[in-house]
Amino acid sequence: MTKAAHPTYWPALLEARDEAPGVRTFRFASPTGFRFTPGQFLMFHFADDPKTWRAYSICSSPLTEKDYFEVTVGMVGAFSERLGALKPHAEGGLAVRGPFGKWVYDGSARHAVLVSGGTGLTPFRAMCLLKIGMHNENRITLCVAAKRPEGLLYRNEYAGWRQNGISVNEKVTQPGANSNWEGEIGRWNAGSVFAAANDAAAVYYLCGPNKMVQELREGLEGLGIPPQNVRTEKWGDYTDLF
């Protein structure tokens, strides 16, 4: 990939909103000709610190790519916290390159099973919005997990996703004594993912911390899912969000 294929943009921040405690979604104006496929990510850096780059997956629909793109970011360290402090329409000195990545979903899989932990849900939102926007008949089964109910990202969108034929399956690991959580408690493992999907011929997309992704891959392959149908995106060595 040449540098020219991925020029640097300085996109205007149009909007920022809290998505969950410690997690914010940022909407940026798209540069001219901006196009992406769900699953792809962008590389961000600040002008005064050109050596520090961070990857963020695009979480908005490709159907709105001409006007804007969104990323959802957990505030977990120096870079993400600096991003979190950006104010819409103010000069933030933020540069973006991309999109990058071949871990993509273009709507053509007959049944895609999307499994995430914590903020790993971000690229799956773009995938769900693509299916909905295309009025695509292909199946999506989504398996999401968070530590607490309020940590389930995009939760107010799940009803709309379900109305559009997406099977949304939620789990929470530590609901808390005072929560009204009546759903499932625990983590996703290969057995529970397979039970939710009930399809050995589906394509399984896994996204989140390395350990979760690796364990699920091994488990799904152990259940007989062909390796080429288990597609993984590893974000790093962390487990603390869920």
Ligand SMILES: Cc1cc2nc3c(=O)[nH]c(=O)nc-3n(C[C@H](O)[C@H](O)[C@H](O)COP(=O)(O)OP(=O)(O)OC[C@H]3O[C@@H](n4cnc5c(N)ncnc54)[C@H](O)[C@@H]3O)c2cc1C
């Ligand atoms: C392809 C790709 C796509 C990514 N997309 C997203 C995205 O859409 N949203 C997002 O929030 N992050 C995403 N990340 C992670 C992101 O690039 C940064 O690693 C993260 O924001 C931490 O950077 P930092 O400088 O703030 O903290 P650092 O000081 O670099 O890291 C602080 C700690 O947080 C851990 N960590 C990193 N990412 C996360 C996370 N998401 N949740 C909890 N802990 C984490 C690190 O392993 C480290 O232990 C993606 C990573 C990759 C490789």
